[in-house]
Amino acid sequence: MSSEPSITADPPLQIGSHTLHSRLIVGTGKYDTLEQMQQSLDLSGTDCITVAVRRERLYDPTGRNLLDAIDLGRYTLLPNTAGCYNAKDAVRTAKLGREILLGLENRGANWVKLEVLADTKTLLPDPVETLAACEQLVAAGFEVLCYTTDDPVIAKRLKSVGATAVMPAGSPIGSGQGILNPNNIRICLEYLKGDDPTYPVIVDAGVGTASDVAMAMELGVDGVLLNTAIAHAKDPLRMAIAMRYATEAGRLAYLSGRIPRRLYASASSPEEGVVGSDAK
Amino acid sequence: MFVQLNAQRREISPGTHLAELIRQLELNPKFLAVELNGELCPRDEHASTVLNEGDELEIVTLVGGG
Numbered sequence: 506m507s508s509e510p511s512i513t514a515d516p517p518l519q520i521g522s523h524t525l526h527s528r529l530i531v532g533t534g535k536y537d538t539l540e541q542m543q544q545s546l547d548l549s550g551t552d553c554i555t556v557a558v559r560r561e562r563l564y565d566p567t568g569r570n571l572l573d574a575i576d577l578g579r580y581t582l583l584p585n586t587a588g589c590y591n592a593k594d595a596v597r598t599a600k601l602g603r604e605i606l607l608g609l610e611n612r613g614a615n616w617v618k619l620e621v622l623a624d625t626k627t628l629l630p631d632p633v634e635t636l637a638a639c640e641q642l643v644a645a646g647f648e649v650l651c652y653t654t655d656d657p658v659i660a661k662r663l664k665s666v667g668a669t670a671v672m673p674a675g676s677p678i679g680s681g682q683g684i685l686n687p688n689n690i691r692i693c694l695e696y697l698k699g700d701d702p703t704y705p706v707i708v709d710a711g712v713g714t715a716s717d718v719a720m721a722m723e724l725g726v727d728g729v730l731l732n733t734a735i736a737h738a739k740d741p742l743r744m745a746i747a748m749r750y751a752t753e754a755g756r757l758a759y760l761s762g763r764i765p766r767r768l769y770a771s772a773s774s775p776e777e778g779v780v781g782s783d784a785k
Numbered sequence: 786m787f788v789q790l791n792a793q794r795r796e797i798s799p800g801t802h803l804a805e806l807i808r809q810l811e812l813n814p815k816f817l818a819v820e821l822n823g824e825l826c827p828r829d830e831h832a833s834t835v836l837n838e839g840d841e842l843e844i845v846t847l848v849g850g851g
Contacts, residue, residue: 532851533851534849535849542849555850555851556849557847557851558845558848559845559846559848560792560845561791570813570847572816587850600825601843601845602818604819604828605817605818608814608818609815609816710851
């Protein structure tokens with residue numbers, strides 16, 4: 506005799522005007538080939554992918570455009586401002602990205618992943634320029650997803666100037682170090698979601714492998730954004746699948762509520778009725 | 786006459802408009818955005834925007850990124 510399991514459905518992730526059915530956002534950079542990228546995106550289960558804005562390579566007519574390899578009906582594009590080191594360039598880049606997406610008629614035209622870097626070695630964000638750019642982009646009508654450090658104070662400030670989502674880094678971009686300071690992520694979550702539980706918080710950057718994604722999701726973040734961990738894995742396609750399952754497993758575990766950690770054991774089998782005279 | 790295109794000097798015929806330049810470059814106009822002298826030039830103005838000597842153009846597209 507069996508009965509249908511009753512598990513309350515997890516509503517899809519809402520970020521501003523966008524509804525995402527996968528909580529994994531995947532970058533399109535660093536793959537060996539466009540085919541490998543296409544297959545990795547497909548296997549990751551994502552419905553949202555990040556892209557960068559760059560000058561046309563005017564003298565390389567044989568080079569294929571990334572856009573030839575992307576199913577624009579399937580994926581919501583999230584243009585970034587990667588490579589910008591001040592608010593002015595980030596705002597300019599965001600507007601160029603929006604113009605391209607409007608031409609593509611992709612639903613991602615109204616949002617941007619804001620990334621304003623401070624330093625080429627660490628690629629850590631510049632909090633002052635990020636905050637200024639966020640304000641300007643909000644005023645220009647963008648839904649702004651802000652890449653930032655895991656500092657809860659800056660996270661709060663970004664939300665207060667109108668960021669649609671705050672995206673703290675687990676560790677430096679592409680470093681694969683995972684979530685270095687889970688306590689800061691916990692405080693970010695408390696500060697940003699305390700009186701606003703649906704406010705989106707995404708861990709962006711630093712993921713090295715599937716357990717990092719699961720850990721982030723178990724902390725209670727709404728999603729994870731990653732790129733290098735798939736693109737530079739020895740087998741990107743297999744890692745894309747791992748990331749998909751890790752996102753789902755971490756989310757399910759978070760919703761399930763983990764048991765508290767205890768110092769001592771707690772037997773899983775009954776302690777009564779044990780055969781033998783030494784039973785205690 | 787000359788314009789600066791993505792920080793490189795390029796000779797074009799006087800009277801060339803932006804849409805014509807994009808055609809000459811064999812670029813897919815759907816995949817790009819253009820800045821003219823620091824200001825975004827919307828797609829629907831490409832055909833009516835005549836380029837002048839010394840104009841600074843940035844033509845960008847999307848590439849892989851995280």
